[in-house]
Amino acid sequence: MRNHELVLSWIEVELAAGRLAVGQRLPGERAVAEQLNVSRASAREGIRVLEAMGVVRAGVGSGPGSGTVITANPAVAIGAALRFHVASSHLPVEDIVQTRLLLETWAVGQARATAPSMAVAADLLEKMDHPGLAAGEFLRLDALFHVALAEAAGNVLIGAMMSSLRGSIESYTLELTSRLPDWNRTAERLRSEHRAIFQAIAAGNDDAEPAGDARSPGPDASTLIADHIAGFYREAGL
Template sequence: MRTHQAVSAWLEQELAAGRLAIGSRLPGERAMAEQLGISRASVREGTRVLEALGVVRAGVGSGPQAGTVITGNPALALDSALRLHVASAHLPVRDVVETRLLLETWAAAHASPDSPALARAALLLDEMDRHDDGPDGFLERDSLFHVALAEAAGNVLIGAMMGSLRGSIAAYTQRLTAGLPDWGATSDRLRREHRAILEAVLSGRGGTAAELVRSHIEGFYREAGVAQDASASPRQATLSPGMPEI
């Protein structure tokens, strides 16, 4: 084990034993170095790794915000990892579409009509109607809307995965919209579909909401020129000529 990894191993033990929890502050750098028998530089490096993973937040200065606090934000690590893999591994489009369908249809089917996340989803749809700031602004609110629906299902990991997945393919989705023949018509249709999905969830019709989400996602990719060949391998996808791969 590398010396900086001792910090992660120690924190995992402390969390499992209940001696630390989300919101707890880690000991000072000097105290941790002495306790773990490693250098302060190794403690610093280990803490930076944990911060990149979204496990802790390192504060500066003095006062109530000082010190390193355990936060527990799995979406941050997942987002970073997926972005790198999307950029370097050229993930097949079919894999992205299938993963979105699995996560989002499940979330829509299990979303609680009483979830506070749905109020946020409704506000995002109202903002879409009020602001005509082009595809970029629309897609940002669209992403937040879908993440809010996932959070309404009450599964923290699904919500984190959804946020990370949509964040990692944001640039790709923007490229797809640039090739749409009529963005105005597409955005109007997507708005109507969003409203129908939210109405189904709020009325407790989870099965209907899931089918609407499936149609919504597949319809967008189809209109953008991404065709899923039913006869292709699960690891393959067919793209229209000139459409970028990820």
């Protein structure tokens, strides 16, 4: 085992044992190095790997925000890995879209109307209604909306995976808008579908009807979101 891996293993053991917890600060590099009998460079490398994994956040300076704090944000590591593999063409975008369909149809089917993230989703709907919204900003809000709906299912891992999947194809999705015959018309349809999905969850996923007639009717939020996702990519020629 390489020296920096000793640091990762030590943090894992301390977290599992409850001796470290989210919100706590790690000991300084020198203390970690001395405790594990490794160099400060190895301790620093291990902490940087943890930061890239979303396990810690390294602060600078000497104020309240200084030091390395345990944050536990799994979406950071998953998202970074997915972006690299998509960029290298190791992960076909089509496979990611299919995975999105699997995750999102399950998530909205389990989503609770009273979940805190539903209020976030409602606010995002209003923001997407702003006139003159650029395609890039619309898609950013769209991604946050879908993540908020997934988080309403109450499954932390599903929420993290959704955030990572959306982030990994953000630039690709924006590129797809150039293939659309009429972005403004597409955006209007997406807004209508978003509201239908939201209303289906708010109503308990029972017998929801879509807003408008641009898409085939679906009986519940799961069907609505499957049609919504597939429809966008189909219109863009994927």
